[in-house]
Amino acid sequence: MSPNRADASQRRGLSNQAIGVLISFSSAIVVGWAPIFGKMAFRAGVDPFTLVALRTSLAAGLLWVFYLLFWRKHIRIGWHNLLGCIGMGAVNGIGSVFYYTGLQKLDASLASLLYTLYPIWVFIFLSASGHEISRLALLRLGLALVGLYLVTSAGLRQPNSLGVMLMLASAAAYGWHLVLGQWVLADISSRTVALYMLTTMAAVVVGVRVAGGIGTNAVGPNAVGPNAISLAGWEAVAGLAVTTALSRLLMFAGLQRLGGVQTALLGISELVTSLLVAFLVLGDRLTLAQWVGATIIISSALLVSREKAAE
Numbered sequence: 001m002s003p004n005r006a007d008a009s010q011r012r013g014l015s016n017q018a019i020g021v022l023i024s025f026s027s028a029i030v031v032g033w034a035p036i037f038g039k040m041a042f043r044a045g046v047d048p049f050t051l052v053a054l055r056t057s058l059a060a061g062l063l064w065v066f067y068l069l070f071w072r073k074h075i076r077i078g079w080h081n082l083l084g085c086i087g088m089g090a091v092n093g094i095g096s097v098f099y100y101t102g103l104q105k106l107d108a109s110l111a112s113l114l115y116t117l118y119p120i121w122v123f124i125f126l127s128a129s130g131h132e133i134s135r136l137a138l139l140r141l142g143l144a145l146v147g148l149y150l151v152t153s154a155g156l157r158q159p160n161s162l163g164v165m166l167m168l169a170s171a172a173a174y175g176w177h178l179v180l181g182q183w184v185l186a187d188i189s190s191r192t193v194a195l196y197m198l199t200t201m202a203a204v205v206v207g208v209r210v211a212g213g214i215g216t217n218a219v220g221p222n223a224v225g226p227n228a229i230s231l232a233g234w235e236a237v238a239g240l241a242v243t244t245a246l247s248r249l250l251m252f253a254g255l256q257r258l259g260g261v262q263t264a265l266l267g268i269s270e271l272v273t274s275l276l277v278a279f280l281v282l283g284d285r286l287t288l289a290q291w292v293g294a295t296i297i298i299s300s301a302l303l304v305s306r307e308k309a310a311e
Contacts, residue, residue, distance in 0.1 A: 019257060027250035030243050032273025035108040035115075037239040038100055039282055044233035048100040050217040051237060053202075053209035056096065058241035059248070060202040063195050074191040084184035085193055088177050089200025095173025096201065097208050098166045105163030109284040112274035113151040114167040116297060119144060121175025129179070143300035150293025151286070181252060190252035198248050 041051050067075055077085070103111045123141055177197075184193055209216065217229050229237070275294055278284040286294070 021254075023250050023254040023257070027247050027254055029273050030250065031247040032112070033243050033277065034240060034247075035103055035112050035274050036277045036281060037236045037243065038103045039108045039278075041233055041236035041240070042104050044230050044236060045217070046229055046233045046237065047216045048104050049097070049205075049209040049212050050229070051240070052096050052100045052205045054237045055240035055244055056093070056198070056202045056205045058237065059244035060198045062241060062245045063198055063249075067191075067195055071191060074189055074195065077188065077192050077196060081184060081188045081192070082196060084180065084188075085196035086200045088180045088184060088193070089197040090204050091173050091180065092177040092197065093201040093204030093208075095170045095177065097205060098173065099170035102163045102166030102170060105160040106167065107159075107284050108278040108282055109275050109286060110151075110159055111163070111167055112278070113148065113290075113294070113297075114164060115171050115174070116144070117148060117168060118171040118175040118178070121172045122178050125176055125179040126182075140300040144297050147293040147296030147300065150296070151290040185252065191249065194248045194252045197252075198245070 038051065042048075046054075099111075099115065102114075106114070119141060123137075181193065181197075217233075272294075275284075275286070279286075
């Protein structure tokens with residue numbers, strides 16, 4: 001390859017990485033609203049199973065309408081790739097049930113901080129599969145762990161143990177789904193993956209909701225009584241549905257350009273949105289040590305600019 005072609009190829013690689021970074025940051029900002037809308041829904045009396053079933057079903061429905069109108073070419077998929085999307089959706093669906101059940105038991109800020117552990121699982125899963133991890137990525141992981149230690153150990157009160165375990169399980173599921181996504185995206189458009197992954201998620205969480213339907217909210221246009229969802233509850237569900245659909249589209253587009261490790265570490269920046277909005281809207285408060293930890297985590301994410309483009 002001539003020097004000019006090599007330079008052009010390098011510039012394209014850097015441009016592709018820059019776009020991937022921007023997309024992943026945008027996804028993180030959008031998904032950072034998830035615990036806020038979740039807490040708003042809980043305050044309105046929506047139970048976790050109903051919440052996750054409604055938000056995922058509505059999000060998948062929004063994508064199908066949009067794709068049928070504007071992105072029909074991205075609906076086509078082969079059986080091999082469909083199986084990969086189904087695997088990702090099943091893992092993420094179960095993880096989302098863990099997430100919202102745990103969120104009900106924790107403050108939104110603490111839940112977000114615990115969920116930020118998912119890059120650790122990405123490192124573990126990719127390392128086990130033989131993926132090469134750079135020294136800078138390990139440094140960033142170390143910084144993130146220091147920050148997470150501060151935010152989880154320096155709070156004003158002890159968190160609910162079951163809530164913590166559920167959130168950690170959700171983080172592990174999300175990390176595994178990112179690793180699966182990196183493999184699936186090697187052969188298929190990120191838009192196609194987002195559609196079928198989210199559709200599978202919806203099927204899984206609706207199944208969980210039906211199986212655990214005793215004591216859950218009544219839904220539908222004719223729902224009445226103490227278990228019916230209020231207007232405030234539907235507003236929170238709608239907000240979650242929009243953020244879910246948009247964040248998945250952005251996240252898979254970034255994952256296709258950056259790979260699992262970079263996408264996971266950039267996703268830590270969603271913590272900024274969650275902490276700020278939880279502080280302003282929900283009244284959550286962190287100690288000084290927890291804010292220091294959050295700052296360290298954010299610094300870890302910003303070091304992505306020093307990484308080379310994913311091959």
